[in-house]
Amino acid sequence: MNVPTVADLAAKGESPEILFWIGCAGSYDDRYKRVTKAFVKILNAVNIKFAVLGTEESCTGDPARRAGNEFLFQMQAMSNIQVLNGYGIKKIVTACPHCFNTIKNEYAELGGNYDVIHHSAFLQQLINEGNIKLEGGGSFKGKKITYHDSCFLGRANNIYEAPRAVLEALDADLVEMKRCRTTGLCCGAGGAQMFKDAEKGKKEINIERTEEALATGANTIAVACPFCMTMMSDGVKNKEREAEVKVKDLAELIAEAKGLN
Amino acid sequence: MIQQILFFIVLAGAGYLIAKRVGFIRSTINLGKKADITDRKDERLRNVLLVAFGQKKMFKKFIPAFLHLFVYVGFLVINLEVLEFIIDGLAGTHRIFAPYLGGFYTALMNTFEFLAVAVLTACLIFLIRRNIVRTKRLNLHDLTRWPRMDANIILFTEIILMLAILTMNASDQILQTRNDHYTATGSLFFSGFLLPLFQNVETSTLIIIERFAWWFHIIGILAFAVYVTYSKHLHIFLAFPNTYFAKLEPKGKMTNMPVVTNEVKSMLGLADANASATVVEPGRFGAKDVNDLTWNNLMAAYSCTECGRCTEQCPANITGKKLSPRKIMMDTRDRMEDVGKSLQKGGPGLNDGKTLLNDYITKEEINACTSCNACVEACPVLINPLEIILELRRYVAMEESGAPPSWNSMFQNIETSFAPWKFSPSDRFNWSKES
Incomplete structure (x- = not known):
């Protein structure tokens, strides 16, 4: 797999058109690494001059900030900004809505000004500009897909339509859950909940959301966030439906439809 | 003349009580930290017009929004009649506008009567929703005895006030046919239905009924105005400034802490030469009590009318956790009131041994938040409970x-491995070598 690092390019006196920010889940989580790879395949297929930071990347600090540790967040932010500014990075794409939100909205006042785009909006652009052509939608034509809104894309940044536009390009039958877009129910992992057990209650949030997703009758639950991916996959397993219901990221669906696997 | 003097005393009394209470509320809001919100005036004004004045966000739930619109328009329009009441009361006149406005006065009175009936109907339906149908968000645990009673008092008072208007107009219409003192209003449609009730009543009794209804209505309105300043109903005024001062940045953006920025910069040797010139007062990190929150967080607490749209959307609350964004706002307000009352009596105020965190809002509640912004999105008047949770x-x-x-371990992982999980930083790029 051709994955150039920014350092590689810099050694040749070059710089990337766009930096692909992988995020911690995309780097370490076995399930989300598949999303990272699917997106790299797409980037390679459309011949975009991209690069990654490789081992120079580091947590954006989002979970620390949401859990209240502002010091740790700012330490992470400052060192990331130093690396990014050091390489003169202007444009960043990421498949993680949390990284996206933090770098786009929170790095600016700490000295990091970049044009940040989430991979859903990036894929939508590629499709709109004809760089990705999906003749007949491939294997997803007419199949029921439901999209689970990520809070950090949706309410946090008003991105509701880009992921849906990507799914529509698959010619799939997009079915909505009862709670969607502005009223979409959280998967339960935001605000650093990913990193601790839930407080005492009647039910796990991801089970509530998975039940809603399963009620649509869709066999594919599309997600656009690593935490949503984990929570929804766990939910489907909990309901013992993993044999017929798949949780997939937008990039995986596009890569699959394009036969890039 | 006696009536005029009495009226003046009642009016002045109500004015005094309201002014005193407004002063108190202002002082508790001023317990909050300074925040400079003077930017983007056009967008802010737009929010006031669309969200507060235009009720835009209310209409996500059509039926309550529609009924609420009647009460809201009724409140705005019927207040025009209060102006006539006050002039009449002070000058000793009766329906002073009627001779000047003629046919328009009749139209105006009929409009008021239509709205009075609409308000009455809406409030009745609201009472039924609250107490008989038991709409879920209006019957959750976070609404304890007083908030529930507060809501019922408001609805009940509004119904009684509207009935007083209709009674007054009905008796007045009959008196117009019997006594010249009563200026002709023209025929009034809704109170017309009440005429048979009063047709056979003696003139002297009718005069008493009309006067009683008049006094009852105006004293009721003034008493209600005083009551509102103690009640969740304060949203009728504070919704406007609250939407004006609401956050305009993307909901996902957290407020920066410049104090921390300065410290981190100096730790990393990045401090600018002129940094010492802009010393930020250290204070407390985050919020333990109401004085650690900004004044607009505190004003938001007074703007909340406890409708529960936030809590109804909260994923933690839906799944049975203790967190309720509505309760966050109610607790903040309760704390402000308690501190303010203590200070008023020369008491210890903030130093009464209690704090917003722990004594009002528990850690279990704030730890359950997923920062999903569902509560922020749901609020019809742009209150932001998430900001308070994150400060705590x-x-x-x-x-x-x-x-x-588990969060402390996550912090440690980020510090040592630069990822929230315990992986070696040198393995971060291994995925590219895997198939």
């Missing part, structure tokens, strides 16, 4: 190191 978390994590153990 900042205090717990930074001042007490009291975050849940």
Whole structure:
């Protein structure tokens, strides 16, 4: 797999058109690494001059900030900004809505000004500009897909339509859950909940959301966030439906439809 | 003349009580930290017009929004009649506008009567929703006895006030046919239905009924105006400034802490030469009590009318956790009131041994938040409970190191491995070599 690092390019006196920010889940989580790879395949297929930071990347600090540790967040932010500014990075794409939100909205006042785009909006652009052509939608034509809104894309940044536009390009039958877009129910992992057990209650949030997703009758639950991916996959397993219901990221669906696997 | 003097006393009394209470509310809001919100005036004004004046966000739920619109328009329009009441009361006149406005007065009175009936109907339906149908968000645990009673008092009072208007107009219409003192209003449609009730009543009794209804209505309105300043109903005024001062940035953006920025910069040797010129007063990290929140967080607490649209959307609350964004706002307000009352009596105020965190809002509540912004999105008047939750978390994590153990491990992982999980940083790029 051709994955150039920014350092590689810099050694040749070059710089990337766009930096692909992988995020911690995309780097370490076995399930989300598949999303990272699917997106790299797409980037390679459309011949975009991209690069990654490789081992120079580091947590954006989002979970620390949401859990209240502002010091740790700012330490992470400052060192990331130093690396990014050091390489003169202007444009960043990421498949993680949390990284996206933090770098786009929170790095600016700490000295990091970049044009940040989430991979859903990036894929939508590629499709709109004809760089990705999906003749007949491939294997997803007419199949029921439901999209689970990520809070950090949706309410946090008003991105509701880009992921849906990507799914529509698959010619799939997009079915909505009862709670969607502005009223979409959280998967339960935001605000650093990913990193601790839930407080005492009647039910796990991801089970509530998975039940809603399963009620649509869709066999594919599309997600656009690593935490949503984990929570929804766990939910489907909990309901013992993993044999017929798949949780997939937008990039995986596009890569699959394009036969890039 | 006696009536005029009495009226003046009642009016002045109500004015005094309201002014005193407004002063109190202002002082509790001023317990909050300074925040400069003077930017983007056009967008802010737009929010006031669309969200507060135009009720835009209310219409996500059509039926309550529609009924609420009647009460809201009724409130705005019927207040025009209160102006006539006040002039009449002070000058000793009766329906002073009627001779000047003629046919328009009749139209105006009929409009008021239509609205009075609409308000009455809406409030009746609201009472039924609250107490008989028991709409879920209006019957959750976070609404304890007083908030429930407060809501019922408001609805009940509005119904009684509207009935007083209709009674007054009905008796007045009959008196117009019997006595010249009563200026002709023209025929009034809705109170017309009440005429048979009063047709056979003696003139002297009718005069008493009309006067009683008049006094009852105006004293009722003034008493209600005083009551509102103690009640959740304060939203009728504060919704406007609250939407004006609401956050305009993307909901996902957290407020920066410049104090921390300065410290981190100097730790990393990045401090600019002129940094010392802009010393930020250190204070507490995050919020433990109401004085650690900004004044607009505090004003938001007074703007909340406890409708529960936030709590109804909260994923933690839906799944049975203790967190309720509505309760966050109610607790903040309760704390402000308690501190304010204590200070008023020369008491210890903030130093009464209690704090917003722990004594009003527990860690269990704030730890359950997923920062999903569902509550923020749901609020019809742009209140932001999430900001308060995150400030409280900042205090717990930074001042007490009291975050849940799993979060402390996550912090440690980020510090040592630069990822929230314990992986070696040198393995970060291994995925590119895997098939």
